[in-house]
Amino acid sequence: MTELSKTGAAVGEPAAARRSEAFLEVRDLKVHFPTDDGLVKSVDGVSFSLEKGKTLAIVGESGSGKSVTSLAIMGLHRLGARGKNVRMSGEIWLDGKELVSASPDEVRKLRGREMAMIFQDPLSAMHPYYKVGDQIVEAYRVHHDVSKKVARARAIEMLDRVGIPEPAKRVDGYPHEFSGGMRQRAMIAMALVNNPELLIADEPTTALDVTVQAQILDLIRDLQKEFGSAVIMITHDLGVVAEIADEVLVMYGGRCVERGPAGEVFEQPQHPYTWGLLGSMPRIDRETSERLIPVKGQPPSLINVPSGCAFHPRCPYADIPKGNVTRTVRPELEQVSTGHWSACHLPTEDRQRIWTEEIAPKL
Amino acid sequence: MSETKKTDEAAIPQQTPASEGSADREVLLRVEGLTKHFPIKKGILQRQVGAVKAVDGIDFEVRKGETLGVVGESGCGKSTMGRVITRLQDPTGGKITFEGQDITRLSTGQMRPLRRDIQMIFQDPYGSLNPRHTIGSIVSAPFRLQGVEPEGGVKKEVQRLLSLVGLSPEHYNRYPHEFSGGQRQRIGIARALALKPKLVVADEPVSALDVSIQAQVVNLMDDLQQELGLTYVIIAHDLSVVRHVSDRIAVMYLGKIVELADRTSLYEAPMHPYTKALMSAVPVPDPKRRGQKNERILLRGDVPSPIAPPSGCRFHTRCWKATEICRTTEPQLVELRPGQRVACHHPENFADQAPQDTVLLSAAKKASELVPDAALSDGPAEKEPVAEKAPAAEKKPVAEKEPVAGKAPATEDTASEEAPEAAGSEASTSEAAGSEDAPEATASEPAEAAATAEAVSEAADTAPAPEAAEAAAAAEPAEEKTGPGAKSTPKATGKTTGKPAAGSGAEESSDE
Ligand SMILES: Nc1ncnc2c1ncn2[C@@H]1O[C@H](COP(=O)(O)OP(=O)(O)OP(=O)(O)O)[C@@H](O)[C@H]1O
Ligand SMILES: Nc1ncnc2c1ncn2[C@@H]1O[C@H](COP(=O)(O)OP(=O)(O)O)[C@@H](O)[C@H]1O
Ligand code: SF4
Ligand code: SF4
Ligand SMILES: [Mg+2]
Ligand SMILES: [Mg+2]
Numbered sequence: 001m002t003e004l005s006k007t008g009a010a011v012g013e014p015a016a017a018r019r020s021e022a023f024l025e026v027r028d029l030k031v032h033f034p035t036d037d038g039l040v041k042s043v044d045g046v047s048f049s050l051e052k053g054k055t056l057a058i059v060g061e062s063g064s065g066k067s068v069t070s071l072a073i074m075g076l077h078r079l080g081a082r083g084k085n086v087r088m089s090g091e092i093w094l095d096g097k098e099l100v101s102a103s104p105d106e107v108r109k110l111r112g113r114e115m116a117m118i119f120q121d122p123l124s125a126m127h128p129y130y131k132v133g134d135q136i137v138e139a140y141r142v143h144h145d146v147s148k149k150v151a152r153a154r155a156i157e158m159l160d161r162v163g164i165p166e167p168a169k170r171v172d173g174y175p176h177e178f179s180g181g182m183r184q185r186a187m188i189a190m191a192l193v194n195n196p197e198l199l200i201a202d203e204p205t206t207a208l209d210v211t212v213q214a215q216i217l218d219l220i221r222d223l224q225k226e227f228g229s230a231v232i233m234i235t236h237d238l239g240v241v242a243e244i245a246d247e248v249l250v251m252y253g254g255r256c257v258e259r260g261p262a263g264e265v266f267e268q269p270q271h272p273y274t275w276g277l278l279g280s281m282p283r284i285d286r287e288t289s290e291r292l293i294p295v296k297g298q299p300p301s302l303i304n305v306p307s308g309c310a311f312h313p314r315c316p317y318a319d320i321p322k323g324n325v326t327r328t329v330r331p332e333l334e335q336v337s338t339g340h341w342s343a344c345h346l347p348t349e350d351r352q353r354i355w356t357e358e359i360a361p362k363l
Numbered sequence: 364m365s366e367t368k369k370t371d372e373a374a375i376p377q378q379t380p381a382s383e384g385s386a387d388r389e390v391l392l393r394v395e396g397l398t399k400h401f402p403i404k405k406g407i408l409q410r411q412v413g414a415v416k417a418v419d420g421i422d423f424e425v426r427k428g429e430t431l432g433v434v435g436e437s438g439c440g441k442s443t444m445g446r447v448i449t450r451l452q453d454p455t456g457g458k459i460t461f462e463g464q465d466i467t468r469l470s471t472g473q474m475r476p477l478r479r480d481i482q483m484i485f486q487d488p489y490g491s492l493n494p495r496h497t498i499g500s501i502v503s504a505p506f507r508l509q510g511v512e513p514e515g516g517v518k519k520e521v522q523r524l525l526s527l528v529g530l531s532p533e534h535y536n537r538y539p540h541e542f543s544g545g546q547r548q549r550i551g552i553a554r555a556l557a558l559k560p561k562l563v564v565a566d567e568p569v570s571a572l573d574v575s576i577q578a579q580v581v582n583l584m585d586d587l588q589q590e591l592g593l594t595y596v597i598i599a600h601d602l603s604v605v606r607h608v609s610d611r612i613a614v615m616y617l618g619k620i621v622e623l624a625d626r627t628s629l630y631e632a633p634m635h636p637y638t639k640a641l642m643s644a645v646p647v648p649d650p651k652r653r654g655q656k657n658e659r660i661l662l663r664g665d666v667p668s669p670i671a672p673p674s675g676c677r678f679h680t681r682c683w684k685a686t687e688i689c690r691t692t693e694p695q696l697v698e699l700r701p702g703q704r705v706a707c708h709h710p711e712n713f714a715d716q717a718p719q720d721t722v723l724l725s726a727a728k729k730a731s732e733l734v735p736d737a738a739l740s741d742g743p744a745e746k747e748p749v750a751e752k753a754p755a756a757e758k759k760p761v762a763e764k765e766p767v768a769g770k771a772p773a774t775e776d777t778a779s780e781e782a783p784e785a786a787g788s789e790a791s792t793s794e795a796a797g798s799e800d801a802p803e804a805t806a807s808e809p810a811e812a813a814a815t816a817e818a819v820s821e822a823a824d825t826a827p828a829p830e831a832a833e834a835a836a837a838a839e840p841a842e843e844k845t846g847p848g849a850k851s852t853p854k855a856t857g858k859t860t861g862k863p864a865a866g867s868g869a870e871e872s873s874d875e
Contacts, residue, residue, distance in 0.1 A: 061573040165664065179665045180437075209436040209600065211662045214644035218661065236574060239603075239646030262650045278648075280578035282607035284630070285647045291585065292607070294578035298543050 020093035022049035023230055024073075024198055029090035029100075031068050031077060038303040042068040044254040045090075047333075050247070052197060055224065055231040057245035057262070059238065059277070061299045065254040066234045070200045073232075074117050075099060075107030094198065113143040115198040116191035120206050122183040125190070126175045132186045133159070133171030140193045158189035162219055181212035185219065192223060199224070200232045205240065217244055238281055242266060247339075250274050253300040253310035256333065260340030270342035270351060272315045275359045293362060309345065317354060321345035391562055391594050392425040392448065397457035399440070399447050403670065416669050417443040419618035420457070422696065425562065430588065430595040432609030432626075434602055434641070436666050440618045441598045445564045448596070449483045450474055461562070479509060482555040486567035488547035492539040498525070498550055499535040505557040524553040529583060545576035549583065556587065564596045569604060581608060602645050606630055611702075614638045617677040618669055620696060624703035634699060634710040637678050661733040676708065679724065683731035684709045688720040 020027075031043040043065045050056045058066045071077050073094075077086045092099040094115065099107055119125050126135055136155035137148060144151070152171065159167035162185040175183055184204060191199060201220065205213035221244060224231050233244055241248055241262065248265040250258040250273065258271040269275055279293030297314040300306055308327040312318040318326045325345050333341040336348075344351070398421075400414035418440045425431050433441050446452040448459055450466060459467045466477060485491040492501055502521045506513060513520035522532035528549040539547055548568060555563055568584065569577040581604065587593060599605050605612055612629050614622045614637065622635040633639045640660040662681050667673055676694050679685040688708050696706040699713050708717040723731070 061575060181665055210602065210644040210646075211436060211641060212665075213646070214659060215661055217646070218659075237646065238574075238648040242648045242650045242652070243646040245650075266648065266650050276575055280575045281648060282578075282581070282601075282603040283648060284603040284606055284642065284645045285649065285652075291582055292578035294582060295575035296579070298545070298576075299573070 019096065020049070020091075022093070023052045023095060025049040025091075025093040026069075026073065027091040027093075029069065029072060029092065030088065031065075031072050032087040033085055034087070035085075035303075040302045041254050041305060042302055043072065044305070046249075046251070046254075046256050047090075048247075048249055048256070048259060050198075050230045050232065052230045053224070053228045054246045055233055055244055056247045056249060057233045057235060057241040058249045058251060059234075059236060059241055060251035061236065063299055063302065064251040065302075066251055067202050069251075070117065070202050070232060070234055073099070073198075074111055074115060074200065075102075075104065076111075076117075078104050078107075112139055112196070113194045114196055115200065116194065116196035117200040117202065118184075118187050118191045118204050120203040122180075122187040123175060125187050126183065128175055131172050131174055132178065133173075136171075136186075136190045136193055139190050143194050154193060155189070158193050159186065161223070162186070162189045162192075163215065164189070181208055181215065184208060184212070184216055188216070188219060188223075192227070195227050196229060197227075198230045198232070200234070202234045203236070204233075206235070206237070213240075220244070238266075238277060239284075250277070253305050254302055255310060256341075256343070257311065258342045259333070260337075260342075264337065264340050268337075268340075269355070270336050270340070271311075271344050272317050272346070272354075273311050275355070276314070278363055279359065290362060309343075317346055317350070320350050321347065389426045390424045391427045391462060392596075393458075393460040394424065394448060395422050395458040395460075397421050397444070397447060397459065398455045399443050399452065400455045413670055416618050416672060418447060418454075419669075419672070421613075421615075421618075421620045423613055423620060423623055425594055425596055427561075427594055428588075428592055429610040430597055430608055432605035432612040433596065433598045433615060434600060434605050434612060435615035436641075437600065438666060438669065439615045440669070441600075441615055442566050444615070445483065445566045445596065445598050449481050449564050450477075451483065475509070479505075479511075479558040480561040482558070482560040482563050484548075484551050484555050484563060484565040484568050486570055488544045488551060488571055489539075491551055492547055494539050497536050497538060498530075498542075501539070501550060502553045502557060505554060509558060511558065520557075521553075524557055525550075527556070527587070528553045529579075543576070544572050545579055548572060548580050552580075552583065552587070556591070556593075559591070560593070562594045562596070564598070566598045567600070568597065570599060570601060577604070584608070602642060614641065617666060617672050619677060619706065620704075621678065621707070622703070622705045623696065624705075628700065628703045632712040634703060634705040634713050635678075635707050636682050636684055636709075636711055639711050658735060660735070663730050663733060676706070680726055681730055683727050683734045685724045685727040685730075686717070686720040686722055687724065688717045690724060 025047075026049070027047050029043055029046045030041070033040040033042060046065070046069055048056065058069065060066055068077070072088060073092055077088065088100055090100060094110065097106075097110070099110075117125075126132065130138075133152060133155045136158060137151040140146070140151045140154050141148075146154075156167045156171050159171055164170050164182060164185055170178075170182075175186070178186060188204075199220075204220070205216050208216065217240065220231065220233075223229070231244075233240070235241060245262040248258075248260060248262050249256055250265070250271065252273050258265060258269065258274050260270075265274065266278075269278060273295070276293070276295035280295060282292060295314050296316075300310050300313070306313050306327075308325070308329055309315065309318070309331050312326045315326070329345070331343040331345050333343045336342050346354070397418055398416070399418040400416050402411045403413045403415060404410060405412045421444065423431070433444065435441055443452070447454045450459070450469065454467060457467070458465060461477065461481065466474070469477070496504075499518065499521055502524055503517045505511075506517050506520070518535070522535060525532050525534055530546060530549055530553070534542075539550070542550065548571075552568075565584070569580050572580060584595070584597075585608070588595060595608075597605065597608055606626060609626050611623065611625050613620045614629070614635065616637050622629065622633065622638045624634075629638065630642065633642060640662050643658055643660045644662075660683075664681060667677070667680055673680045673690075674693075675691050676682070676685070676689040679689040682689065686709065692708070694706040694708050694716070696704050698704045699710060699716075705713070708720065709715050
């Protein structure tokens with residue numbers, strides 16, 4: 001990695017752009033897909049930053065743009081046939097390098113080495129015809145000039161590290177011979193074999209049982225501690241967020257509606273959509289005969305994103321801000337306290353009142 | 364979810380074995396010793412070489428007006444149990460009694476009148492609705508199949524049902540693809556309710572939905588229960604959802620019920636170690652509790668294969684309290700506290716049932732490394748000072764016993780893990796809803812399955828396409844280890860033995 005940053009310092013750095021101090025900084029990222037039905041604005045102006053050793057959770061309903069955001073960072077939208085059909089803008093700074101303007105080749109060199117990703121479905125990352133160990137060996141040798149033997153030892157070490165029993169034997173197994181939880185671990189082993197400094201996990205536990213989920217979350221946490229990586233955890237489970245995140249970014253309709261330290265987002269959430277997520281969720285830690293408070297209506301279309309605040313058709317408070325502003329003006333993120341941002345037209349007093357009087361007591 | 368929730372469960376007369384008639388009246392559905400084994404066949408002669416013991420001897424009852432939740436890890440037999448109690452599949456053994464009538468062996472024809480009373484809602488809001496039928500025709504199918512003419516006509520009744528589930532009556536002529544997941548699930552619910560069923564078995568009714576939409580559907584089911592006096596069996600793997608909706612909860616592990624209790628007892632003082640581990644694994648949406656990892660019980664490894672489940676207590680290969688008796692003797696499901704039935708020799712939060720047996724199995728000692736002290740000591744049920752057993756880990760291991768019929772290879776486990784995927788792809792390629800009708804239908808034959816689906820077009824509305832694919836896909840790796848390509852070239856081994864897994868009447872549709 002060090003040698004890469006030496007050579008890579010100049011990678012695609014736009015002349016005018018302000019370099020980023022943060023380890024990862026995403027600025028006004030837009031990812032649009034032209035389709036027959038119209039332009040899909042999957043990600044429409046998302047910004048955040050992340051330091052090493054920290055975990056950012058991205059939450060939101062399905063289709064809100066979480067995966068597209070992470071694939072953009074990994075440079076995966078620009079590959080193959082897909083690449084022709086995407087419009088990307090904004091900046092992604094990783095360790096001093098700008099990735100949106102970098103060539104696909106330059107990004108490829110970083111992928112797997114400086115940044116790695118684990119997916120919801122391990123089979124999309126692992127090839128069914130090749131032995132698990134060989135795939136890890138391959139991932140290692142792409143970035144390390146070592147013998148097969150050395151790489152194999154490394155693969156076994158990684159399998160052991162992620163808690164696969166009898167790693168020396170399992171290294172020669174095929175993905176389908178592993179259970180779902182083990183496959184997930186094997187994929188994590190593969191993602192981590194090069195000690196990436198940024199790990200993106202896209203719903204890594206959504207398909208798993210809670211018992212296995214607990215094992216995997218533990219594993220990610222331990223490995224992060226050990227290697228000091230930055231982690232982006234994409235999930236729709238607020239329980240997982242509370243468990244693992246330092247920072248939370250709530251996405252709605254391709255935009256960030258709230259962002260802040262995890263403790264604050266749970267204890268002082270500022271956006272009506274975040275309230276909706278919290279109210280919809282049944283909780284295992286409480287005996288409540290109260291009804292859930294669902295968010296009414298449906299998630300927005302990303303082709304015809306509602307005008308003004310994209311959440312306004314579902315927002316119970318859309319009429320409070322004066323002058324129909326929620327339907328005409330897109331709210332920008334505003335800082336409500338240090339590092340805590342929210343994009344909502346509600347006046348602060350109203351927001352505080354609604355939260356403390358109407359929402360919090362019911363959660 | 365129902366009124367009973369507000370009353371103290373313990374106050375409800377505990378029903379005791381069949382003799383007590385009065386308690387019996389409360390019971391809508393009774394299940395005794397129920398088993399469902401799927402034979403594994405091999406070779407050209409299709410000789411049976413074993414069986415997937417999906418459901419392996421379970422007893423429970425469902426009382427009128429209540430919601431019974433069923434939880435457990437993937438592959439433990441929840442869906443199979445649901446399909447068998449609704450008689451969409453034939454049980455291998457045991458007895459099912461509905462309103463006092465033994466329905467275990469009723470033929471398709473004999474079951475037909477009962478189809479009105481027992482309905483099922485399926486997990487996949489995409490696969491379970493025939494894309495070529497209008498919403499009106501889907502929701503009115505049960506009337507046609509049962510030959511029922513509702514008062515005021517079918518169309519009017521369907522429109523009433525649509526508004527009942529929060530859809531607009533104008534949706535009558537629209538097609539499923541025009542609806543979102545949550546709306547489709549409402550359509551499935553409207554169809555299930557068309558004939559005013561007494562019992563609704565819902566298999567993961569909200570797991571495919573986003574949390575905000577999930578809440579809409581949970582509330583809807585709650586309202587309908589209040590309004591129509593429905594009885595629910597809700598199968599789900601999400602323990603938070605189950606806690607929210609259920610009056611009583613059955614916890615399954617490898618084809619068995621290991622604990623059956625009212626909601627409060629189960630969540631506040633679980634007695635089965637597996638229940639405790641399962642609940643401790645659920646992440647709590649409260650960052651303040653973060654780092655209190657010390658409450659979390661991690662289980663080692665995976666669920667063993669249901670083809671060769673461990674001897675004695677099936678949980679003994681992963682349990683931190685397992686002793687010799689756990690390996691040799693299967694614990695029976697007994698009522699240790701009023702309203703709380705547990706199958707364990709060394710229950711949590713209760714007196715040890717086999718105190719003489721103190722030597723931990725070596726697997727248990729390993730497992731106990733993953734059990735934090737906090738989890739061992741703090742039984743929330745301390746309020747009831749029942750001779751609380753000393754934490755297992757403290758026991759002095761005297762003569763160490765050697766491990767135990769080793770863990771079954773994890774290979775089989777992939778079966779259930781892969782299922783959803785296979786199901787997904789199947790559902791999209793082939794509206795294979797009727798595929799279970801075809802005796803040999805498997806995941807590898809989408810075309811054929813689709814053809815079958817054509818033939819029984821109506822069935823497509825009611826049959827659970829993904830379930831069919833799931834079953835087929837699931838049975839596949841069970842046969843033997845196949846090459847690396849096994850997944851992409853599924854072999855036709857998942858021969859379904861059960862009868863057509865159609866909803867409110869696939870069989871009827873064929874003779875339409
Ligand atoms: N038709 C079938 N043929 C062979 N095996 C089957 C069949 N249907 C289910 N099984 C097996 O029976 C076991 C129980 O399956 P079931 O679908 O009931 O699990 P479940 O508890 O519903 O799991 P999930 O949470 O994943 O839905 C699994 O091992 C499964 O592979
Ligand atoms: N290649 C693509 N072409 C067109 N639309 C896409 C493409 N990839 C994703 N989208 C759309 O972008 C939106 C956001 O997708 P995604 O980021 O995957 O959501 P999620 O938040 O569930 O991860 C969805 O509406 C999806 O259909
Ligand atoms: S801007 Fe208006 S519509 Fe949007 S979340 Fe705030 S109050 Fe609701
Ligand atoms: S203590 Fe014994 S009987 Fe109880 S769950 Fe553990 S292994 Fe089973
Ligand atoms: Mg996604
Ligand atoms: Mg199931």
